[in-house]
Amino acid sequence: xxQCVTKYHGNIEYQDEQVFQFPQGLPxxxxxxxxxxxxxxxxxxxxxxxxxxxxxxxxxxxxxxVVNPAYRLAVSEEDLALLQLxxxxxxxxxxxxxxxxxxxxxPHCATTANLLAPVVVNLRxxxxxxxxxxxxxxxHQYPFLEPRQDREPEEVARCS
Amino acid sequence: xxxxxxxxxEAILIHGDIEIHILSVGRSKVRIGIKxxxxxxxxxxxxxxxxxxxxxxxxxxxxxxxxxxxAGILDIANDRSSR
Numbered sequence: 409x410x411q412c413v414t415k416y417h418g419n420i421e422y423q424d425e426q427v428f429q430f431p432q433g434l435p436x437x438x439x440x441x442x443x444x445x446x447x448x449x450x451x452x453x454x455x456x457x458x459x460x461x462x463x464x465x466x467x468x469x470x471x472x473x474v475v476n477p478a479y480r481l482a483v484s485e486e487d488l489a490l491l492q493l494x495x496x497x498x499x500x501x502x503x504x505x506x507x508x509x510x511x512x513x514x515p516h517c518a519t520t521a522n523l524l525a526p527v528v529v530n531l532r533x534x535x536x537x538x539x540x541x542x543x544x545x546x547x548h549q550y551p552f553l554e555p556r557q558d559r560e561p562e563e564v565a566r567c568s
Numbered sequence: 569x570x571x572x573x574x575x576x577x578e579a580i581l582i583h584g585d586i587e588i589h590i591l592s593v594g595r596s597k598v599r600i601g602i603k604x605x606x607x608x609x610x611x612x613x614x615x616x617x618x619x620x621x622x623x624x625x626x627x628x629x630x631x632x633x634x635x636x637x638x639a640g641i642l643d644i645a646n647d648r649s650s651r
Contacts (some may be wrong), residue, residue, distance in 0.1 A: 447581035513637040
């Protein structure tokens, strides 16, 4: 079985069928095409998206419905075509696609989830895209976790 | 901000070498064609937001900050899934 070095889990073995293929990479990471999802029983339902090309690159994600149970997909026709999905309707989360929100952790600030651009993975072929939603009001910095209550006021001021 | 009115088929020229063409105008959408030198990056504004957010999300944190954040995330996630 192939192995890779990960940012958070040391060396791991993975199967080729597990790999998510991003034909266009991700915004800001256009060259990163292959990611393997890593789960650990102690941190479920967090899914770590580990780059196979760059060991230091790993996104921390949660299923989008855990972040916001009422989330509605708004994937553009271009992205649906890239995923090789029908462009006439939105795919169903859980049956057609896996939908993950990338989390941003910042010391002393709220952990936020990117609901503007979820990672959408076609469950049939593992093709993936970070789908920047069109015509939605979801934020790229959806406040998911408030900062700890014991922080200093000046630390809070630094959060944008 | 400079505001100009343009009709379908018309264009705007910026800096002598960037052309913005109004291809079609729909009820709520405008299709725009952009001709620019290869070295000029052109992205939709929300893509730029996502690029910056991805860079933040990929940052490396101390193990203290990371484990505190993960513990907090799991508290909320497990609370939600048990409801």
